[in-house]
Amino acid sequence: MKIRVPAMVSCRPEFSLWLGGGICGTLFLAALLGPLLLGGDPARQDLYHVLLPPSFAHPCGTDAFGRDIFVRLVYGLRLTLEEITVSLVVAAGIGIPLGLISGMAPRWVDNVIMTVSDVLFAFPGLILALLIVSFLGPGLFHALLAIAAFSVPVYIRLARTMIVRLRHVTWMEALAVLGVGKVRIMTRHVFPNVVASLLVQLTLSSGEVVLAAASLSFLGLGAQPPLPEWGTMMSDGRNTLGVAFWPCLFPGLAIAMTVIGLNYLGDGIRNRLDGQNRK
Secondary structure: OOOOOOHHHHOHHHHHHHHHHHHHHHHHHHHHHHHHHHOOOOOOOOOOOOOOOOOOOOOOOEOOOOOEHHHHHHHHHHHHHHHHHHHHHHHHHHHHHHHHHHHHOOHHHHHHHHHHHHHHHOOOHHHHHHHHHHHHOOOHHHHHHHHHHHHHHHHHHHHHHHHHHHHOOHHHHHHHHOOOOHHHHHHHHHHHHHHHHHHHHHHHHHHHHHHHHHHHHHOOOOOOOOOOOHHHHHHHHHHHOOOOOHHHHHHHHHHHHHHHHHHHHHHHHHHHHHHHHHO
16 A cells, blocks of 8 residues: 655755755845945935835835934845855864864874864854854954854864764775875865765855844944945844834845845755655
């Protein structure tokens, strides 16, 4: 007797991939083409049109300085892409090589690297970022370095776990018997086998970067006014929340939509890779 799988269940991985890819693709195109199509200065103030509600002229209304919120949201997309790129490049650029070294190096080197990783893991991510930014001083670049710092242990553990799993595979032992050096094994044979898992982690971590950067900016430790960063926009909008809700609402919706899109994209990529591995 054959069991028929409902269509909804079978297409769910594809649904996650297409939905996440559609949202992220739309946001990327908006960040790329939006400023060219809209023009204007996101920091330009118009005190004669303060706190206007959403309308055809201003789809998301204006803030307490008369700035168009929709224009600022679109320009803020570029800042969001910059936050994701810088944070993940720094975190992965440090964490992945350390994880590979930890998995292949002698035991004492592995113990040192994992001890440092455990110390970083002992702090909640946002608390560690707050400590680092408090030491370095407020600013977008410092906030991105702080976000990268609490992301590094994730990539160390992921890369090390993949290396430990591959270390006892037959072809790895054969390469060692043939006298192939550890550096060549890592760069030519091991790293290509862990790229897929690292890609999924990078995609899923992007949502965490957006939330952490917005949180630090909301607290005044990240991007500083008049940059159109979404967390900064929400921080400015809370001062007029009793009079106008849209300066807080639309940046919050932008953050939520971006994180949802990135999470769906990461889930879709992971499901696709899992399906290929099962085949």
